[in-house]
Amino acid sequence: MSTSESQTIPQEKMMEHIKAGEIKAARAMLNSGVPPTEVHKPGHWGAETRRAPLHTAIRLFQRSPNEDVMSLIKLLLEKGANPNDMAVDRNWKGTGSSESAFQMALEHDLRDVNGKAELTTLLLQHGADASKPKVQDIHSMRTDGRITTPLLHMAVSLNHLGLARALLEAKADVNAKYTESISNERSFDEDRQETALNSALNGIKTDRKNDSMEMIQLLLEHGVDVNYRSTYLRHDPNPEYNEEDDEDDPRDESYIPSVINIQVSFTAIHQAVLGNRPDIVALLVRHGANVDARYLEEPYQFHRRSNSGAEQEKGLTALQLFKEKVTEATEDGIAAMNDALEGRGQPTNKRRRT
Numbered sequence: 001m002s003t004s005e006s007q008t009i010p011q012e013k014m015m016e017h018i019k020a021g022e023i024k025a026a027r028a029m030l031n032s033g034v035p036p037t038e039v040h041k042p043g044h045w046g047a048e049t050r051r052a053p054l055h056t057a058i059r060l061f062q063r064s065p066n067e068d069v070m071s072l073i074k075l076l077l078e079k080g081a082n083p084n085d086m087a088v089d090r091n092w093k094g095t096g097s098s099e100s101a102f103q104m105a106l107e108h109d110l111r112d113v114n115g116k117a118e119l120t121t122l123l124l125q126h127g128a129d130a131s132k133p134k135v136q137d138i139h140s141m142r143t144d145g146r147i148t149t150p151l152l153h154m155a156v157s158l159n160h161l162g163l164a165r166a167l168l169e170a171k172a173d174v175n176a177k178y179t180e181s182i183s184n185e186r187s188f189d190e191d192r193q194e195t196a197l198n199s200a201l202n203g204i205k206t207d208r209k210n211d212s213m214e215m216i217q218l219l220l221e222h223g224v225d226v227n228y229r230s231t232y233l234r235h236d237p238n239p240e241y242n243e244e245d246d247e248d249d250p251r252d253e254s255y256i257p258s259v260i261n262i263q264v265s266f267t268a269i270h271q272a273v274l275g276n277r278p279d280i281v282a283l284l285v286r287h288g289a290n291v292d293a294r295y296l297e298e299p300y301q302f303h304r305r306s307n308s309g310a311e312q313e314k315g316l317t318a319l320q321l322f323k324e325k326v327t328e329a330t331e332d333g334i335a336a337m338n339d340a341l342e343g344r345g346q347p348t349n350k351r352r353r354t
Contacts (some may be wrong), residue, residue, distance in 0.1 A: 010034045011053060018056040023068045025074060026053070036081040050088040050098075054081040056325040058104045058119065070118065083128040090137065097136045102128035106151055119164055130172035138182060145182030145190065153178045156196045156219070159203055159212050161166035163198075163223075164219075174222045187235075187257035189300070194230040201271035204280060216280060226266055226289045233300060256307050261300035265315075267293045269341075273278070273322045276333065278340035281318070291341045295321045 014034060017025040018289070030036065038052035054076050061069045083102045090096030105119035105128075124130065134154070136147040152172045156166040168174060175195055182190035197219050203212035220226065241258045249255060269289045272280040285291060294315030322329055322337050329337075 011037060011039050014053045015039070015051065015056040017074070018053060018060055021060065021064070023072050026057075026072060030075055034077045036079050038082075038085050040115070047092040048088060048090050050086055052081065052085045052087070052101065054083065054085065054101045055087040055104060057100055058108065060171060061119065062104070062108045065112075068296060073119070074122065077122070077126045083123040083126055084132060095137060095139045097134070099134045100129070100132055101135050102130075102132070103151060106163065109163060110154060110160055115165060120163060120166060124166065128170070130167045130170035131176060133176065142185045143188075145180070147182075148177075148179045150176035150178060150196070152176060152196045153199050156199045156212075156215055157202075159200075159215055161214055161218065164215060168218070168222050172218060174224045187238075187250075187259050189233055189261050191263065191300070192230075192232040194232075195224055195228050197224045197226065197268050198228070198230040198271065201268055201275070201280075204272065204275040204277050208277075213280065216283070220283070221285045226269075226284055226287050229265055229267055229292065229293075231263055231265045234262045234264050234297070236262050242338060259325050261294075263298050263300045265296040265298070269293060269318050270295045270321055273318045273337065274325060276322075276326050276328065276337075278333075278336045281337065281340035281341075285340065285343050291318055291319070300321050 006011055010029065011034070014026050014029045014036070017023075017029070037054040038050055041049045054073070057069065057073050057076055061073060067272055081101070083105070083131050084100050085255050086098045087104070088096065088098045094098075102120075102123045105123050109117045109120045120128075130151060133151065134149045136149075138145045140148070150172065150173070152164060153176075155167060177193050177195060178199065180190040180192040184190075197216065199213045200215040200219060203215070205211040206236050236259060238258055238260045240254065243258075245256065250257070267290065269281060269284050269291060270293070281289075294317060296315040298314075316324060318341055319334075323334060326333075
């Protein structure tokens with residue numbers, strides 16, 4: 001809950017001390033009874049900022065990770081700081097972002113080369129919500145939209161197995177969707193939806209070195225939807241566009257955009273096929289992947305998200321996709337991929353200790 005205007009001064013002063021690295025002064029305020037509640041500052045025409053001392057302390061720890069700052073974070077939590085309080089910065093147009101103290105902690109631990117995950121573990125112990133996503137709102141002259149990033153995706157996209165496991169054990173939704181929904185007047189739209197499994201499959205490599213196989217196995221073990229239909233927009237050149245055309249105002253009826261949007265729709269099995277990884281295909285098949293699902297490319301304005309039978313009659317099967325788009329496919333490779341798709345392949349089950 002936000003503090004009232006008469007209560008904002010102590011918390012603001014506490015945050016000033018923390019920002020300046022004056023740990024003793026901040027501790028003294030906490031021990032004197034000043035609650036570490038958030039400060040909400042509404043601005044003109046809907047602008048707002050929200051901040052709590054815990055956010056400021058985590059930012060300080062990101063700059064100077066030491067025991068003094070960590071002890072202050074622990075004291076803030078002991079005194080009632082909420083790891084789910086949101087830090088919000090939003091201007092009058094609605095552009096801005098919001099993230100919880102826990103999200104800030106996770107971002108720090110994802111960059112920590114030592115892999116200790118101290119902040120993430122600490123905040124989870126104090127009730128952090130592992131499923132609360134990070135949200136970014138975009139509003140400009142030409143572009144409007146929102147990007148929503150589940151915390152699990154942040155760990156998966158960096159192939160941080162330890163933090164992904166910690167989030168899943170804290171009941172993070174394994175099927176939460178990363179989404180980009182952005183409208184642009186010049187037709188550079190974005191409409192992306194994917195699960196953590198789709199994100200992990202983006203990191204597979206043909207040479208299998210330092211790839212995301214273990215992450216894929218972890219997500220499958222926690223019940224990720226292996227047949228979710230992921231989408232993104234591909235911006236193809238518009239054949240009707242004339243670069244020498246004088247009309248450059250997208251609000252004019254005669255304006256012709258330089259690109260057309262093609263919606264690409266696929267499942268995990270297609271990603272594994274395009275990555276030329278029959279071992280991952282075999283693993284997905286063993287977890288119920290639909291090998292008859294089609295890889296689709298359609299004009300965006302006519303696209304309908306569906307798994308209907310009519311949709312399945314279009315597009316490419318997984319094996320057709322492999323033959324058509326994987327340029328290094330050999331006869332032996334095609335045979336191995338076909339075996340994997342028919343359930344005769346052998347997935348790699350070796351797991352590395354973490």
